[in-house]
Amino acid sequence: MGEEYDQYSSWFRERRRIPLSIFFKDVRHVFKLDKLGLEIARIAFPAALALTADPIASLVDTAFVGQIGSVELAAVGVSIALFNQVSRIAIFPLVSVTTSFVAEEDTVGSVCPEAQEYEYLEMGSTKDSESKELLPRNDGESASMSGSPDHSFDTAKCEHERRHIPSASSALVIGGILGLIQAVFLIFGAKPLLNFMGVSSDSPMLKPAQQYLTLRSLGAPAVLLSLAMQGVFRGFKDTKTPLYATVAGDVTNIILDPIFMFVFRLGVSGAAIAHVISQYLISVILLRRLMEQVNLLPPSIKHLQFSRFLKNGFLLLMRVIAVTFCVTLSASLAARQGPTSMAAFQVCLQVWLATSLLADGLAVAGQAILASAFAKNDHNKVTATASRVLQLGLVLGLVLAVFLGVGLQFGARLFTNDINVLNLISIGIPFVAATQPLNALAFVFDGVNFGASDFAYSAFSMVLVAIVSIVCLLILSSSYGFIGLWVALTIYMSLRTFAGLYR
Structure with a gap:
């Protein structure tokens, strides 16, 4: 992270005098399908589709379970929430x-494996972004290490089909271990965890919830492995392969659901089994494709760079906890205001969060392209990419604001017919709509920071944002109720956006 972080900081320090200029750089080309525009579209669209495929499959899942009964539907809902959390x-x-790591290493991997092996021997696996110095400069001259002749690293592409990407192997090992830990944790802790979620021992939901959670937990290793591999493919700027694998798995899940649930009469257990099978199918498809492109056996264990993964992963873990706590606290405060407030808040919150999946597609594109550009020391592309994805994010946010501001007024009746709930939803709609530009920019800024491997700033700034937001949630919700919650969440997203802009 060292050198890349320094380059990232110095690059932005040079522009701090006119921080808003990045929004207007070549703004007339925001929709232009030039080389950069096509690259962003090629990454962002499949990524957004892949991110929305699973929620759609979950909705179909929910519809099938709902045919069994309301108790089973509620039980599965609690289990899914716990598993996802x-x-x-x-x-x-x-x-x-x-x-980020794969994008960097893939860029360095444009030289032949012999050069990579030399890098391993001379620099050691403790180097992070410094390895990008092996790449040719923008002026066509090859960067060389101290004391090494320039011709040591020819820019000719490797003839070998497989690439040497140590981070890919590291991601699979860590994903597999985390998946096994999660499976054991959820299987043996299913009952106490469900009790903690509010499903008491005498509740009719406990048995179906425990059955579903226990069986679905068997798929945890596949879930973590498949998502780790999706991270690898995103680093390759390939979001089509994860999309195809995800769609194949979700279609399988939808087909198997009624077979296991109604033909074999397995009920909620059948739904869990179908989901587990679909997750392992996704993992097999991705693994097979990955093995065709990458040599998953590094020269030695030290090249796996576990310490680098764990250090930066821990920073992002802090960030995830901060984000999750803010959203969970807001839902908890809404629940304390009564079932009507909670129902309205839940509808608004789910719509508010679901639209972020579209911005996540742009964030993925920005992260992958920026990580590669920083690895090449191509700061012109860094500037152009950051400007383009932020401009597209702002446009997306404005379009979503108009769409939700108008559409949710009529679409709210799809969720409920309760007049009191609908009245509260109408109060929340302006906040849901108005914050869309902030949401889109906040997620795209995250992609920019991740693309520069600036995980430390992302983590610590989010913790500070969370602290201020939690105070606002507690004060405003107690003083102004439902409206206070949404004012506090608007402050929360504003602070996230400002933190990204400031960086």
């Missing part, structure tokens, strides 16, 4: 770190 703590840091 535990998974998120490991998934986000692992995927984000993997994408």
Whole structure:
């Protein structure tokens, strides 16, 4: 992270005098399908589709379970929430770190394996972004190490099909271990965890919830492995392969659901089994494809760079906990205001969060392209990419603001017919719509920071934002109720956006 971080900081210090200029750089080309525009679109669109494929499959899953009964539907809902919450703590840091590291190493890997092996021997695995110095300069001259002749690293592409990407191997090992830990944790702790979630021992939800959670936990290793591999492919700027694998798995899940649930009469257990099978299918597809492109056996264990992964992963773990706590606290405060307030808040919150998946596609594109550009010391592309994805993010946020501001007024009835809940939703709609530009920019700024491997700033700034936001949530919700919650969440997203802009 060292040299890359220094380059990133110095690059922005030069522009701090006119920090808003990045939004207007070549703004007339924001929709232009030039080389950069096509590269962003090629990464962002499949990434956004892949991110939305799983929620759609989960909605279909929920529809099938709902045919069994309301108790089973509620039980599965609690189990899914618990599983996703535990998974998120490991998934986000692992995927984000993997994408940046793989993008850097893939750029360095444009030289032949002999050069990479020389790098391993001379520089050691403790070097991070310094390895980018092996790359040719923008003027076509090859950068060389001290005391090494320039011709040591020819820029000719390797004839070998497989690449040497140590971070890919590291991601798989760490993902597999975390998946096993998660599976053991959820299987043996299912009952107390469900009790903690509010499913008491005498609740009719406990048995189906425990069955579903226990069986679905068997797929945790596949979930972590598949997402680790998605991080690898994102680092390669390939978001189509994860999309195809995800769609294949989700379609399999949708087909198997009614077979296991109704034909074999397995109920909620059948839904869990179908989901587990689909996750392992996704992992097999991704692993097979990855093995065709990457040599997953590094020269030695030291090249796996576990310390680098763990250090930066821990920083992002802090960030995930801060984000999760803010959102969870807001839901908890809404629940304390009563079922009507909670129902309205839940509808608004889910719409508010779901639209972020579209901005995440741009964030993934920005992260992958920026990590590669920083590795090449190509600061012109860094500037152009950061400007373009931020401009596209702002446009996306404005479009979503208009769409939700108008559409949610009518679409709210799809969620409930309760007049009191609908009245509260109408109060929340202006906040949901108005914060869309802030949300989009905040997520794209995250992609910019991750692309520069600036994980430390992302983590510590988010912790500070969370502290201020938590204070605002507690004060405003107690004073102004439902409106106070959304004012506090607007402050929360404003602070996240400002933190990204300031950097």
